[in-house]
Amino acid sequence: MIPTISSSLYFRGTYAVYVGLFFIFLITPLTVVGIFAFNDSMFPSMPWNGGTLAWFLNETEPQLGLFHDEDLLESIGVSFVVACFTTIASLVLATCNAFLFEREQFPGKNLLYILMLTPLVIPGVILGVSILAFSSTIANWAEMQFDYDLEFLRPGITLVVLGQFAFITTIATLVISARLRKFDSSLEEAAMNLGATRIAAVMTVTLPDLKPALIGAGIVCFLMSFENFNTTLMLVGSDAPLTIAMFDRLKEGSTPVLNAVSLLLMVASGVLALISVFFQSEKPGS
Amino acid sequence: MDKSSYTRFSLWILLLPFVLWLLLLILLPHVDMVSISLRERVSARNYTFSFKNYTEFFIEPLYWRTFVRTAWMSVLATLITLLIAFPVSYYIAKMMRGRLKALLFILCLIPFWVSELVRTYGWMILLRETGLLSTFLQWIGLSDQPVEMLYNDVAIMIGLVYTSMLFMVVPLVTTLDSLDDSLIEAGYDLGGSNWNVLTEIIIPHAMPGIVSGCIVVFMLSLGNYLTPILLGGKDSLWFTEQIFTQFITRFNWEQGSAFGILLLILSSLIVWAGLKLSRQSFTNVMS
Amino acid sequence: MPENSNVTFDLECRQVTKSFGDFTAVDQVSFQIPTGSFFSILGPSGCGKTTLLRMLAGFQHPDKGEILIKGKSVLGTPPNRRPVNMVFQHLALFPTMSVTGNIAYGLKRRNVKREEIRTRVADVLKRVDLPDAGDKRIDQLSGGQKQRIAIARCLVLKPDVLLLDEPLGALDLKLREQMKVELKLLQETFGTTFIYITHDQSEALVMSDQVAVMNQGRFEQVGTPQELYYHPETSFVAGFVGDSNRWEGHIDAIEGERIQIKTVEGESFVGRSIVKHQLKKGDSVEVYVRPESVNIENPKNRSDLPNQCRGEVISVLFDGARSQFLIRLPQTEGEISVAMPQTGEHAQLRKGDSINIAWAADQCLCFRRSSGNHDG
Numbered sequence: 001m002i003p004t005i006s007s008s009l010y011f012r013g014t015y016a017v018y019v020g021l022f023f024i025f026l027i028t029p030l031t032v033v034g035i036f037a038f039n040d041s042m043f044p045s046m047p048w049n050g051g052t053l054a055w056f057l058n059e060t061e062p063q064l065g066l067f068h069d070e071d072l073l074e075s076i077g078v079s080f081v082v083a084c085f086t087t088i089a090s091l092v093l094a095t096c097n098a099f100l101f102e103r104e105q106f107p108g109k110n111l112l113y114i115l116m117l118t119p120l121v122i123p124g125v126i127l128g129v130s131i132l133a134f135s136s137t138i139a140n141w142a143e144m145q146f147d148y149d150l151e152f153l154r155p156g157i158t159l160v161v162l163g164q165f166a167f168i169t170t171i172a173t174l175v176i177s178a179r180l181r182k183f184d185s186s187l188e189e190a191a192m193n194l195g196a197t198r199i200a201a202v203m204t205v206t207l208p209d210l211k212p213a214l215i216g217a218g219i220v221c222f223l224m225s226f227e228n229f230n231t232t233l234m235l236v237g238s239d240a241p242l243t244i245a246m247f248d249r250l251k252e253g254s255t256p257v258l259n260a261v262s263l264l265l266m267v268a269s270g271v272l273a274l275i276s277v278f279f280q281s282e283k284p285g286s
Numbered sequence: 287m288d289k290s291s292y293t294r295f296s297l298w299i300l301l302l303p304f305v306l307w308l309l310l311l312i313l314l315p316h317v318d319m320v321s322i323s324l325r326e327r328v329s330a331r332n333y334t335f336s337f338k339n340y341t342e343f344f345i346e347p348l349y350w351r352t353f354v355r356t357a358w359m360s361v362l363a364t365l366i367t368l369l370i371a372f373p374v375s376y377y378i379a380k381m382m383r384g385r386l387k388a389l390l391f392i393l394c395l396i397p398f399w400v401s402e403l404v405r406t407y408g409w410m411i412l413l414r415e416t417g418l419l420s421t422f423l424q425w426i427g428l429s430d431q432p433v434e435m436l437y438n439d440v441a442i443m444i445g446l447v448y449t450s451m452l453f454m455v456v457p458l459v460t461t462l463d464s465l466d467d468s469l470i471e472a473g474y475d476l477g478g479s480n481w482n483v484l485t486e487i488i489i490p491h492a493m494p495g496i497v498s499g500c501i502v503v504f505m506l507s508l509g510n511y512l513t514p515i516l517l518g519g520k521d522s523l524w525f526t527e528q529i530f531t532q533f534i535t536r537f538n539w540e541q542g543s544a545f546g547i548l549l550l551i552l553s554s555l556i557v558w559a560g561l562k563l564s565r566q567s568f569t570n571v572m573s
Numbered sequence: 574m575p576e577n578s579n580v581t582f583d584l585e586c587r588q589v590t591k592s593f594g595d596f597t598a599v600d601q602v603s604f605q606i607p608t609g610s611f612f613s614i615l616g617p618s619g620c621g622k623t624t625l626l627r628m629l630a631g632f633q634h635p636d637k638g639e640i641l642i643k644g645k646s647v648l649g650t651p652p653n654r655r656p657v658n659m660v661f662q663h664l665a666l667f668p669t670m671s672v673t674g675n676i677a678y679g680l681k682r683r684n685v686k687r688e689e690i691r692t693r694v695a696d697v698l699k700r701v702d703l704p705d706a707g708d709k710r711i712d713q714l715s716g717g718q719k720q721r722i723a724i725a726r727c728l729v730l731k732p733d734v735l736l737l738d739e740p741l742g743a744l745d746l747k748l749r750e751q752m753k754v755e756l757k758l759l760q761e762t763f764g765t766t767f768i769y770i771t772h773d774q775s776e777a778l779v780m781s782d783q784v785a786v787m788n789q790g791r792f793e794q795v796g797t798p799q800e801l802y803y804h805p806e807t808s809f810v811a812g813f814v815g816d817s818n819r820w821e822g823h824i825d826a827i828e829g830e831r832i833q834i835k836t837v838e839g840e841s842f843v844g845r846s847i848v849k850h851q852l853k854k855g856d857s858v859e860v861y862v863r864p865e866s867v868n869i870e871n872p873k874n875r876s877d878l879p880n881q882c883r884g885e886v887i888s889v890l891f892d893g894a895r896s897q898f899l900i901r902l903p904q905t906e907g908e909i910s911v912a913m914p915q916t917g918e919h920a921q922l923r924k925g926d927s928i929n930i931a932w933a934a935d936q937c938l939c940f941r942r943s944s945g946n947h948d949g
């Protein structure tokens with residue numbers, strides 16, 4: 001079952017068709033979403049009423065276009081802010097974690113490493129409710145003790161960022177650790193041998209080497225945050241990020257403006273994906 | 287040289303933020319959730335210790351049925367995803383070469399680059415009564431009236447499998463890719479059949495990938511909220527929905543916490559069993 | 574050990590010891606290196622060479638002992654402030670920087686002015702014979718060029734001592750031969766003290782002023798290449814440096830420096846004992862004879878060398894200048910390698926021929942049998 005070993009033409013044909021069907025299965029829903037963004041109808045469904053850009057550009061109800069839909073635009077803004085904070089926080093902590101687990105030796109390291117991985121197996125909804133419960137416990141306690149309301153511990157953007165930060169850090173740590181593990185630590189020693197302090201060696205030699213991984217991890221963090229639903233749903237306050245806003249509209253019955261947003265998201269993600277592929281492959285020496 | 291205290295210092299600097307993250311965002315919230323789940327509200331701001339929230343779960347059939355159903359459907363979704371993904375991953379990893387291989391692999395990643403909401407939305411457009419499939423069936427004459435394919439278990443299953451496909455394909459392709467072709471050739475050379483080679487060489491080698499894919503897919507299905515709600519409609523009976531209802535709609539945090547803990551215990555048990563059965567270690571599989 | 578203030582040593586180690594758990598990687602090593610010399614540490618893989626070098630560079634801390642550079646202890650000095658630089662086993666050139674970036678790295682850390690950095694980098698590039706390589710990326714260089722950049726990167730800092738950890742290990746054979754000569758010339762033109770570690774005896778013998786032979790964490794002998802080759806002081810050195818035939822046996826009789834040995838197989842040899850070994854009659858010994866010190870006798874014109882044997886050629890191992898005959902000694906079934914003279918004499922010998930061989934007592938070295946190592 002590898003090309004160097006002969007197998008019947010029939011088998012190969014069936015196999016190729018199967019894989020072909022798989023890819024059709026994979027892209028059909030997305031294509032459909034994209035195409036119906038241009039349907040001149042109040043519903044994202046058949047029949048096809050001819051193409052239009054109204055769902056992007058139209059300025060008035062009922063066919064209010066995406067670029068004039070204040071609510072959606074605002075939620076995109078919220079998502080963007082949340083994603084930026086989450087990405088920065090996760091990258092910083094993940095870089096520290098990578099150095100901690102790849103470079104340092106300390107008792108209990110294995111246990112802590114396993115605990116670091118646990119967010120991968122905690123369902124997002126539960127992570128969300130546990131953080132919600134804990135932050136409320138603290139906020140309630142503070143209110144009782146000091147009669148002061150810790151606003152940021154109530155559902156809202158801060159909690160959403162914290163919730164996403166909790167599990168996105170783990171993923172970023174894995175990406176950065178993998179790269180750091182491959183890094184030849186004698187380069188750092190060489191830098192110290194040439195007169196650099198340990199911190200200078202990390203700054204001038206190790207971090208530049210990690211740059212592609214950092215950019216890649218940053219893009220992954222950004223996308224995961226932007227697309228996150230489960231954890232966000234539990235922690236969201238009055239400012240809804242995009243996924244929550246879209247979900248609310250979907251429940252009410254949607255118009256193709258959601259297709260327009262989706263298409264925009266796909267294009268933006270595609271561009272980010274290309275950037276990350278570009279940075280991943282731009283390794284010196286290859 | 288003061289080397290030891292120097293490295294100690296850097297260790298503490300690195301350890302501090304990690305420990306804060308672990309305690310404040312992972313461990314303490316869950317401990318808190320356990321303690322909330324073990325109390326009963328007597329009056330406003332007055333609680334007693336009690337197992338009532340857990341006994342409630344077993345007394346009320348709706349709760350535990352939903353629980354069992356969620357677990358069962360998640361296991362099923364995991365198996366289906368594995369069965370669909372394995373041949374495809376094998377095809378990409380072993381039958382393809384060079385650019386085409388890279389292209390197909392990237393194509394597999396595409397759904398990841400769009401939000402789960404968009405993916406589910408795509409299936410809604412396809413499956414609903416006025417959707418594409420229904421129209422298509424009428425057009426080719428298989429049906430003479432619109433067919434509603436949304437809001438049933440099959441739709442949920444399709445959505446779950448589709449949503450988690452990527453998380454199965456990536457680990458599978460990665461491990462299969464690391465299998466040296468010459469091992470497969472040696473297998474055939476020593477007289478193995480397709481079946482022998484598959485079960486004795488390929489699958490054992492791919493085991494870490496299979497296990498990590500299954501764990502992630504299972505977790506994602508179990509914790510999914512969007513797909514069952516949107517594709518399964520009102521009667522989707524997914525356990526995360528119960529948690530959401532208790533927490534957000536009914537504001538019964540005690541009950542919601544108990545549900546959360548139960549779901550967490552279930553998922554840990556199944557992950558643990560999966561690791562034991564396949565003799566893999568958690569750290570190995572996850573990184 | 575008294576301080577000797579007349580001679581300046583660039584580097585001095587006193588009783589340096591380093592253990593990893595129960596395992597002693599470097600065991601009470603002491604040596605002194607005069608200014609401007611090329612000092613090699615030669616030993617098999619795993620004998621502790623890298624560990625010793627890393628202690629000199631400051632990446633590891635000795636458990637016991639003292640390291641002095643230019644007469645001052647450096648044990649309290651962190652690696653980035655020691656006046657030594659190191660060429661790493663795999664060179665450790667920074668892939669994210671250009672050649673210039675690599676060479677300027679150490680100067681920048683010392684806050685040298687821009688202008689001066691530029692001139693010093695250009696100067697050192699010229700001296701390693703790569704004047705135009707400055708803008709290249711590291712992956713555009715060949716193996717030999719990388720080598721020279723790695724050395725230039727250290728020498729531009731004018732270190733007191735340059736440490737080299739098997740730097741030729743990654744190169745192919747031809748390039749290695751060439752780099753040996755180049756390294757020696759570089760050392761002579763820069764005048765920097767080099768400490769060079771290797772497991773390849775030919776590298777050590779060709780380049781060094783002094784060689785230390787290291788085994789299981791200890792220095793067996795320190796001396797010039799000639800001393801090591803012709804006057805090994807321990808059986809390990811005799812076995813490790815150059816090729817040797819080796820027998821085990823015991824001492825039958827002693828007459829001054831001359832001793833009579835009976836090997837386990839039953840041969841009788843006349844040999845010389847190393848004075849410091851103080852052998853007695855009946856002691857177990859090891860006997861070493863180099864293939865090139867064995868004469869193939871001309872039947873018409875026999876020498877009067879004390880060790881005489883008759884044997885049968887069982888194999889001709891042709892290897893150019895290092896060709897050898899493998900000869901079986903019929904009485905005992907023992908075997909001995911004999912170098913093929915490069916004069917063309919005896920070139921007609923074939924498998925199965927019988928010949929007489931002989932060697933001098935001085936060429937037959939005896940050492941007290943050490944329990945343990947039998948390598949070499």
Ligand SMILES: Nc1ncnc2c1ncn2[C@@H]1O[C@H](COP(=O)(O)OP(=O)(O)O)[C@@H](O)[C@H]1O
Nearest residue numbers: 593596598616617618619620621622623624625
């Ligand atoms: N950090 C370390 N921890 C434990 N053992 C080590 C360490 N570094 C080296 N060793 C051991 O010390 C011995 C000498 O190693 P090394 O100095 O690298 O030898 P060489 O360079 O001569 O080949 C080896 O047996 C090695 O396993």
Ligand SMILES: [Mg+2]
Nearest residue numbers: 619622623739
């Ligand atoms: Mg070494």
